[in-house]
Amino acid sequence: MEERTIPYKIYLEESEMPKQWYNVRADMKNKPAPLLNPGTLAPMTAEELGHVFCDELVAQELDDTTRFIDIPVEIQDFYKMYRPSPLVRAYCLEKKLETPAKIYYKFEGNNTSGSHKLNSAIAQAYYAKKQGLKGVTTETGAGQWGTALSMACSYFDLDCKVFMVKVSYEQKPFRREVMRTYGASVTPSPSETTEVGRKILAEHPGTTGSLGCAISEAVEAATQSEGYRYVLGSVLNQVLLHQSVIGMETKTALDKYGITPDIIIGCAGGGSNLGGLISPFMGEKLRGEKDYRIIAVEPASCPSFTRGKYAYDFCDTGKVCPLAKMYTLGSGFIPSANHAGGLRYHGMSSTLSQLYDDGLMEARSVEQTAVFEAAEQFARVEGILPAPESSHAIRVAIDEALKCKETGEEKTIVFGLTGTGYFDMVAYEKYNNGEMSDYIPTDEDLAAGLAGLPKVE
Amino acid sequence: MEERTIPYKIYLEESEMPKQWYNVRADMKNKPAPLLNPGTLAPMTAEELGHVFCDELVAQELDDTTRFIDIPVEIQDFYKMYRPSPLVRAYCLEKKLETPAKIYYKFEGNNTSGSHKLNSAIAQAYYAKKQGLKGVTTETGAGQWGTALSMACSYFDLDCKVFMVKVSYEQKPFRREVMRTYGASVTPSPSETTEVGRKILAEHPGTTGSLGCAISEAVEAATQSEGYRYVLGSVLNQVLLHQSVIGMETKTALDKYGITPDIIIGCAGGGSNLGGLISPFMGEKLRGEKDYRIIAVEPASCPSFTRGKYAYDFCDTGKVCPLAKMYTLGSGFIPSANHAGGLRYHGMSSTLSQLYDDGLMEARSVEQTAVFEAAEQFARVEGILPAPESSHAIRVAIDEALKCKETGEEKTIVFGLTGTGYFDMVAYEKYNNGEMSDYIPTDEDLAAGLAGLPKVE
Numbered sequence: 073m074e075e076r077t078i079p080y081k082i083y084l085e086e087s088e089m090p091k092q093w094y095n096v097r098a099d100m101k102n103k104p105a106p107l108l109n110p111g112t113l114a115p116m117t118a119e120e121l122g123h124v125f126c127d128e129l130v131a132q133e134l135d136d137t138t139r140f141i142d143i144p145v146e147i148q149d150f151y152k153m154y155r156p157s158p159l160v161r162a163y164c165l166e167k168k169l170e171t172p173a174k175i176y177y178k179f180e181g182n183n184t185s186g187s188h189k190l191n192s193a194i195a196q197a198y199y200a201k202k203q204g205l206k207g208v209t210t211e212t213g214a215g216q217w218g219t220a221l222s223m224a225c226s227y228f229d230l231d232c233k234v235f236m237v238k239v240s241y242e243q244k245p246f247r248r249e250v251m252r253t254y255g256a257s258v259t260p261s262p263s264e265t266t267e268v269g270r271k272i273l274a275e276h277p278g279t280t281g282s283l284g285c286a287i288s289e290a291v292e293a294a295t296q297s298e299g300y301r302y303v304l305g306s307v308l309n310q311v312l313l314h315q316s317v318i319g320m321e322t323k324t325a326l327d328k329y330g331i332t333p334d335i336i337i338g339c340a341g342g343g344s345n346l347g348g349l350i351s352p353f354m355g356e357k358l359r360g361e362k363d364y365r366i367i368a369v370e371p372a373s374c375p376s377f378t379r380g381k382y383a384y385d386f387c388d389t390g391k392v393c394p395l396a397k398m399y400t401l402g403s404g405f406i407p408s409a410n411h412a413g414g415l416r417y418h419g420m421s422s423t424l425s426q427l428y429d430d431g432l433m434e435a436r437s438v439e440q441t442a443v444f445e446a447a448e449q450f451a452r453v454e455g456i457l458p459a460p461e462s463s464h465a466i467r468v469a470i471d472e473a474l475k476c477k478e479t480g481e482e483k484t485i486v487f488g489l490t491g492t493g494y495f496d497m498v499a500y501e502k503y504n505n506g507e508m509s510d511y512i513p514t515d516e517d518l519a520a521g522l523a524g525l526p527k528v529e
Numbered sequence: 530m531e532e533r534t535i536p537y538k539i540y541l542e543e544s545e546m547p548k549q550w551y552n553v554r555a556d557m558k559n560k561p562a563p564l565l566n567p568g569t570l571a572p573m574t575a576e577e578l579g580h581v582f583c584d585e586l587v588a589q590e591l592d593d594t595t596r597f598i599d600i601p602v603e604i605q606d607f608y609k610m611y612r613p614s615p616l617v618r619a620y621c622l623e624k625k626l627e628t629p630a631k632i633y634y635k636f637e638g639n640n641t642s643g644s645h646k647l648n649s650a651i652a653q654a655y656y657a658k659k660q661g662l663k664g665v666t667t668e669t670g671a672g673q674w675g676t677a678l679s680m681a682c683s684y685f686d687l688d689c690k691v692f693m694v695k696v697s698y699e700q701k702p703f704r705r706e707v708m709r710t711y712g713a714s715v716t717p718s719p720s721e722t723t724e725v726g727r728k729i730l731a732e733h734p735g736t737t738g739s740l741g742c743a744i745s746e747a748v749e750a751a752t753q754s755e756g757y758r759y760v761l762g763s764v765l766n767q768v769l770l771h772q773s774v775i776g777m778e779t780k781t782a783l784d785k786y787g788i789t790p791d792i793i794i795g796c797a798g799g800g801s802n803l804g805g806l807i808s809p810f811m812g813e814k815l816r817g818e819k820d821y822r823i824i825a826v827e828p829a830s831c832p833s834f835t836r837g838k839y840a841y842d843f844c845d846t847g848k849v850c851p852l853a854k855m856y857t858l859g860s861g862f863i864p865s866a867n868h869a870g871g872l873r874y875h876g877m878s879s880t881l882s883q884l885y886d887d888g889l890m891e892a893r894s895v896e897q898t899a900v901f902e903a904a905e906q907f908a909r910v911e912g913i914l915p916a917p918e919s920s921h922a923i924r925v926a927i928d929e930a931l932k933c934k935e936t937g938e939e940k941t942i943v944f945g946l947t948g949t950g951y952f953d954m955v956a957y958e959k960y961n962n963g964e965m966s967d968y969i970p971t972d973e974d975l976a977a978g979l980a981g982l983p984k985v986e
Contacts, residue, residue, distance in 0.1 A: 079543040080609040086536040152537040153621065153912050164610065164684075182639045184914040184949070226909040227621075246703075246954035250914060252961045253905055448710055452683040455610050457641040457707060492641070494951040497703035504709045 207231025288390025306342025315348025664688025745847025763799025772805025
C-alpha cells in the first residue's frame with residue numbers, strides 16, 4: 073500500500089466500532105491465578121465477591137473461557153460520544169527523529185476524564201445501575217480514574233464517592249473540582265471517615281497516602297453502606313476486558329490499511345491500558361497466528377515487573393481485599409514522593425503478570441526525567457501535551473524508533489497514548505524549571521516492601 | 530433522511546477538509562470599515578501595517594474582494610494533526626431537555642491549546658516563518674490563544690513572547706506552564722519590560738491588567754525588536770478568515786447528511802470563533818441563497834454588541850494600535866473582576882460589527898451563573914467539560930431548545946463549542962461552592978468607558 077495514503081488520523085466509522093469485548097483469558101493456556109480469600113486461602117467464590125463488586129462484574133471477573141462478551145447497547149451508545157478514538161500516524165515525530173520507523177499511537181485522551189479510564193468506568197457504572205444500586209465507591213491516585221467514574225455515574229444518575237490519595241488531593245485541586253462538577257464527593261485518603269483510614273493515620277501520622285490505602289477505605293465504605301458496591305479502575309480482569317475496546321479498535325484500524333505492527337508499547341501501572349491495547353494482538357500470539365514484540369513500560373521508581381516478585385499479595389494496604397497473584401513490590405511499598413504522576417500501584421494485573429511470566433511480553437523501566445524529555449519532544453511536534461503516565465510509552469517508542477534509525481529498519485511501532493497532561497502541570501513546571509530528579513529504589517527499599525508478603529502455600 | 534442514521538459524531542475524511550479559507554468580506558455589500566492611522570485618521574496602508582504584522586497577513590487583512598484564499602500545504606498538514614474537528618449530535622442533551630429540537634455542536638477543544646485558537650495561530654506562525662522572522666509577540670487573556678500560539682511557534686521553530694493579563698497569569702499558572710513547555714516566554718502584563726507597561730503601572734498601580742493593555746505591550750515588544758512581528762488571536766479580519774475552516778467543515782458535514790440549520794449560535798469575545806463558524810452560512814445569506822438565524826452570545830459583564838457603541842475606537846489601552854470601527858465599550862473598559870473566563874475584550878471584530886449593524890445577525894447577553902449552570906448540565910450528559918467562554922453558546926442553545934419544547938417545533942440548532950474548561954477549574958470551584966455571582970455594569974460604568982472614544986470625523 074502506498075505510504076501517503078495513510079491519513080494522519082485513522083477514525084473508524086460508528087458501524088466499525090466493536091460490539092463485543094475480547095476476553096484474552098479465553099485464549100490463555102496458563103490462566104491467571106484466582107483471587108484468594110485472605111482468611112481461608114481458598115479461591116474467592118462469586119458469592120463472596122458479590123459483597124464487594126456488582127454481580128455482573130463478578131461474573132466477568134471469574135469468566136476465563138468466554139472469548140467475546142457483548143457490550144450492552146447503553147454502553148455502546150456512551151462509547152459513541154467519545155469513541156472511536158483516533159489511531160494517529162506520528163508523521164511529525166518520525167520526521168523530527170529522522171527515523172525510518174513508522175510510528176502510530178492510539179490516543180485515548182479526547183474525553184473530559186482525559187484518559188482511557190472512561191472505557192471501564194462507564195461499564196462498571198452501567199452494571200451498578202442495572203443492579204439497582206444507589207452508588208459506588210472507589211479510590212483514585214492521579215485522578216484520571218476518579219474523574220472517569222464521576223462522569224460515568226453522573227450519566228447514569230448514580231452516587232459516587234471517591235477516596236483520593238492525599239498527596240494528589242492536595243497537588244491536584246482541579247481534578248477534584250472536575251469530579252465535583254460531575255456530582256461526586258471526594259475525600260482525601262487516608263481519612264477519618266473509615267475504620268481502616270483511622271488505623272492507618274494512627275500508625276503513620278502525616279502519611280500522604282497511597283493507592284493501596286485508598287482502596288482499603290473505598291472497599292470499607294462500600295461494604296458498610298446499603299446499596300453500594302466498590303469499583304476499581306485497573307488491575308482486575310474485568311477492567312482489562314472493558315479496555316479491550318482500545319486494542320480492538322486499534323486492530324480494526326490497522327487492518328483497514330493493511331498494517332502489521334512489529335512492536336506494541338504501553339505504559340503499565342495496574343495494567344488496564346496495556347492489557348486493553350494488546351489484548352487482540354496477544355490473542356493472535358497465544359493462538360500461534362502471529363507474533364509481535366510487546367513491551368510494558370513502568371517507572372523506575374515503581375518497578376513491579378522489572379524488580380518485583382511474582383507472588384500472592386494483598387491488593388490493598390489495609391488488607392481487606394482478596395489476595396491476588398501478581399508481580400508485586402509488596403502492599404506496603406509506597407513510591408518516593410519524588411515520583412510525579414500515576415503508575416504508582418504496588419502490583420500488576422494478574423492477567424498481565426501471567427503473560428509476562430510465560431515470556432509472552434517484555435518489560436522495561438524508565439526514569440522520570442527521561443520520560444518528561446520524551447513528553448516535551450512529543451508535545452512540540454505532535455501537538456498533544458501527554459500525561460506523564462502515557463509518556464513512559466512515548467519514551468520507549470522514541471528509543472525503539474532511534475534504534476531503527478541506527479539499523480535502518482522500517483519497523484512499525486504502535487503505542488498507547490493513554491491521556492493528556494492538563495492536570496499534571498505541577499510536574500511539568502518542575503521539569504520546566506529544571507528541578508526534576510530521579511529516584512530509583514534501592515535493593516533494601518524493595519526488600520522491605522516484599523518482607524510483608526503473605527505466606528501462601 | 531432517517532433520523533438515527535446520523536452518527537453521534539460526524540467526522541470528515543481528510544480529503545473532505547477545506548483547502549481554501551472563505552473570506553466573507555468578499556460577499557459583503559457594506560464592507561467592514563478600514564483600520565485608521567490614529568494620527569492622520571487615514572486608512573492604514575499595507576506599508577504601515579507591515580511594521581506590526583507579517584506581510585502576507587497584512588495582505589489578508591486588507592483583502593475584502595477575494596472570496597477564497599488557498600490554505601498553504603504546510604498549514605493543511607498541521608490541520609490534519611488535530612482536524613477535522615467533530616460535528617457532534619447532542620443526542621444526550623436533547624433527551625435530557627426533552628426537546629424536539631435537534632442540537633449539533635462543532636467541538637474545537639480536541640487539541641492541547643484546548644480551543645479553536647490554534648486554527649489561526651498555525652497560520653500566523655507559518656507566514657512569520659515564511660517571511661524569515663525570528664519570532665512573534667502576542668497577548669493572552671484566559672490563555673487559550675497564548676497556548677495555541679506557543680504550540681504553533683514550537684512547530685515552526687519560532688521564538689514566542691507572550692504577554693499574559695496579570696490576573697490570568699496569577700490565576701492560571703498551569704496555562705503558563707503549558708506555554709513554557711512549548712518553549713514560549715510568558716510575562717505578566719502590565720510589566721516593567723515595556724514603556725507602555727511602565728506608564729500604565731505608574732498610572733494604575735495594582736492593576737490586574739486587561740487584554741487592551743497586554744496588546745499595547747506586545748505591539749511595542751514586536752516593533753522594538755529586530756525580526757519580530759505582532760500577532761493577534763481575534764478581532765482582525767485575517768483571524769476570521771483562518772477561522773472560516775470551522776464553518777466550512779461544519780457546512781460540509783451538515784451537507785453530507787442533508788441537514789439545514791435553523792439557528793447558528795456562537796459565543797463572541799473578539800469574534801474569532803463566531804466569525805469562523807458562521808462565515809459560509811453568512812455568505813449564503815449575503816448572496817440571498819438561504820436564510821439562517823445567527824446569534825452572537827456575550828457576557829452580560831462585557832456586552833459590546835448589546836450595550837456598546839458602533840464607532841471608531843482604539844484597539845488597545847496604550848493607544849499604540851490603529852483605530853478600528855467596531856461595537857465597543859471603550860478601550861478603557863475593564864470587565865469586573867467578578868467575571869470568570871475570557872470574552873473580556875472591549876471591542877468586537879469589525880467584520881461582525883458591520884454584519885450586526887446591517888441586521889444580519891442577533892446578539893444576546895447572558896449572566897455567568899446561568900452560563901455555569903448550562904456548562905454543568907452539558908458536562909453531565911455530553912461528557913465534555915466546556916470552557917466558560919463556550920458555555921455562553923451552550924446557554925443560549927439550551928434556551929432555544931427549551932423554546933422548541935414549548936412550541937413543539939423541531940428546529941435544528943448548531944452551536945460552536947470552542948473549547949474545554951480544563952484550565953478554568955478555579956471558576957468551576959467557585960460555582961461548585963455556590964460562591965459565584967453576577968455583575969452587570971451600570972449605565973454609568975458604560976458611559977465612563979465610552980467617554981474615552983477618539984473623535985473621528
